[in-house]
Amino acid sequence: MHFLEHERATLTDLLPGLDDALAAAPLPTWETPGNPGLDHFRAAGGPGLLVPAEHGGKGVDLLTAVRVQRAVGSRSPSLAIATTMHHFSVASLVETAARSSGMEWMLLAAIAGENLLLASGFAEGRTGQGILNPAITARVEGDKVWLNGAKKPCSLAWSMDLLTASFPFPAENGTARLAVAVVPAKTPGLSVRPFWKSSVLAGAESDEVVLEDVEVPGDLLVRTDVGVDGELDHLNTVGFVWFEALMTASYLGAASALVERTLTKHGVPDAARAQAVTAVESAALMLRGLAARAAHGPIDDEVLAQALVCRYTTQDLIARVLDVCVEALGGMAFVSGDDIAYLNSACRALAFHPPSRSRMHAPLAGYFGAGEPLRIPA
Ligand SMILES: Cc1cc2nc3c(=O)[nH]c(=O)nc-3n(C[C@H](O)[C@H](O)[C@H](O)COP(=O)(O)OP(=O)(O)OC[C@H]3O[C@@H](n4cnc5c(N)ncnc54)[C@H](O)[C@@H]3O)c2cc1C
Structure with a gap:
């Protein structure tokens, strides 16, 4: 089995042609304003990925969506992040629709049918x-x-x-x-x-x-029922779980792009290759555990706490991957193009998505230490 083989096969299966299109051009092509990545995403039917099948979408679960985002992030971090915002909105809409008799289903059908972006x-x-x-x-x-x-x-x-x-x-x-x-x-x-x-x-x-x-x-x-105390209602809890999982997977994909270069470059010591791949694969395993938990029970505080643990730990693992890969790939690789410096910077931005780690120190300590409800300070 090759590195990222499962993720890319899942992407191709669900959104045919997208991985091939992204792989056909170098990284900078997809990272500039106005690039054609979103056109390829639409052409492959990407907007309907999370829309339930009865409304014309692919109806994928969190586990599959995480695989797709990692695969996309390994080709274009920008596209993975942008589409995470879309998928997160769709996941929230699906959750709202399940509990209301309003217009949400019609909107979901339009998103899948007309490839609309949210x-x-x-x-x-x-x-x-x-x-x-x-x-x-x-x-x-x-x-x-x-x-x-x-x-x-x-x-x-x-x-x-x-x-x-x-x-x-x-x-x-x-x-x-x-x-x-x-x-x-x-x-x-x-x-x-x-x-x-x-x-x-x-x-x-x-x-x-x-x-x-x-x-x-x-x-x-x-x-929603979210007030100033930061205690979340069900809709926001579900939304945050999807958001953290998909955003983590997207940046894991970006870090995986660096690991892929490290694994395939001739002369990189085995120790560096093994350390780098172990770090990203352990983050992937955490995401898989989170998705399994989300699939088999109510999405509650406990799942959200796991999602945050998964996201902050992945931030640390990615920092380790950057250290190992940038050094192992070497100075000539660093100066002979922009890819390595670019990925090194892009991967750091996982830290900038809400909720920031320091904002969650007290709530996580209170949740795990004293059994308090998990709050996201408003
Ligand atoms: C690539 C990218 C795409 C984005 N796209 C979107 C988007 O589509 N939609 C959207 O809504 N947002 C988006 N964002 C914005 C994101 O949601 C954040 O709101 C924004 O990045 C936060 O900015 P900040 O880090 O300066 O602020 P904050 O997260 O508020 O804080 C920065 C730092 O301040 C300190 N701090 C702040 N508050 C506290 C506290 N209460 N306790 C302890 N320490 C604290 C911490 O050190 C923290 O790390 C995007 C961000 C990025 C990087």
């Missing part, structure tokens, strides 16, 4: 502001809601067909609860402007989405 705007570009505490404002008049503010960085900003945006829904007693709305990208008042200035992961289109009096379709608004 962006996911939670962050607002301010360090220290938790993603469960958006500052965007909602004006509510009867059944109607209008949004004002900005979401940044928001991957897929230029290519999205629909935006999923979080906002505080004002309650009668003056408090607010997190709400999530799906808004068509062409809605009047919605615009996109450049935000991402780094060349690293620039292919993910993580720019700024501006909302100026954007009307939210009433039937595509979900009010």
